[in-house]
Amino acid sequence: MSRPVFRFAPSPNGLLHLGHAYSALLNAQMAAQADGRLLLRIEDTDESRSRPEFVAAILEDLAWLGISWETPVRIQSEHFADYRANLERLWDMGAIYPCFCSRKKAQADGLPNRDPDGQSHYGGTCRGVSRADAEQRIARGDTHGWRIDMAQAGDPKAAVWGDAMIAKRHVGSSYHIAVVTDDALQGVTHVVRGLDIEPATPLHKLLQGLLGLPSPLYIHHDLIRDAEGHKLSKSLSSTSLRELRGDGTTAEDIRHRLGFG
Numbered sequence: 001m002s003r004p005v006f007r008f009a010p011s012p013n014g015l016l017h018l019g020h021a022y023s024a025l026l027n028a029q030m031a032a033q034a035d036g037r038l039l040l041r042i043e044d045t046d047e048s049r050s051r052p053e054f055v056a057a058i059l060e061d062l063a064w065l066g067i068s069w070e071t072p073v074r075i076q077s078e079h080f081a082d083y084r085a086n087l088e089r090l091w092d093m094g095a096i097y098p099c100f101c102s103r104k105k106a107q108a109d110g111l112p113n114r115d116p117d118g119q120s121h122y123g124g125t126c127r128g129v130s131r132a133d134a135e136q137r138i139a140r141g142d143t144h145g146w147r148i149d150m151a152q153a154g155d156p157k158a159a160v161w162g163d164a165m166i167a168k169r170h171v172g173s174s175y176h177i178a179v180v181t182d183d184a185l186q187g188v189t190h191v192v193r194g195l196d197i198e199p200a201t202p203l204h205k206l207l208q209g210l211l212g213l214p215s216p217l218y219i220h221h222d223l224i225r226d227a228e229g230h231k232l233s234k235s236l237s238s239t240s241l242r243e244l245r246g247d248g249t250t251a252e253d254i255r256h257r258l259g260f261g
């Protein structure tokens, strides 16, 4: 029997905080208990927010915490061709369409429903563009992203997203298509991640179904909150592991504080 495969997949757009430490330690613990493997993946497809210094900090902070992972580490920005190949397959089956609307226009024409990220559902302006027209516009270099055609792809659980963007303008990929592609390519069997990402799971399962990829087992853990009960986040500059370490906190203290012995 092949061994279970777990992964920790941070985005390098800030320093790791206690919430990340919890997720990483939980993955490491579950992998150890199951005699499984632990992979680390750097999710840096959003090049406007990712920084190389945060990649270096992630590797250093995880090692300091006492976590070990298999190498090589998969860096998503080195694999756009893999995401592209899956996008092409989805387009060939009519499950996605290119969207030429600017972000502003898409929001202005949006439907009243909101997706779990708080964005209006896309109103569908580009859904009706014929394939020939779309190909012509792509060939002449019109900026475009790719949206899932929920009516075609059909799954009521994923429909809360509306025609979600699965490849962003200027980037040619997005978290959703990249995560599904990589979990399959890397043979991930167990996805252990925070409850904040749980709303995206039906969309990920839908993409797996369309692409004929195996669906891992999903486990969504509670989020670590600060003393006031707020969710920790990099953007709110929650206390980073680095800062805690600078104040004299040891890796042992952190493991203990998060309930790992």
Ligand code: GLU
Pocket: 009, 010, 011, 043, 179, 192, 193, 197
């Ligand atoms: N890269 C995502 C994040 O840092 C996590 C993705 C996942 O675990 O599926 O929020």
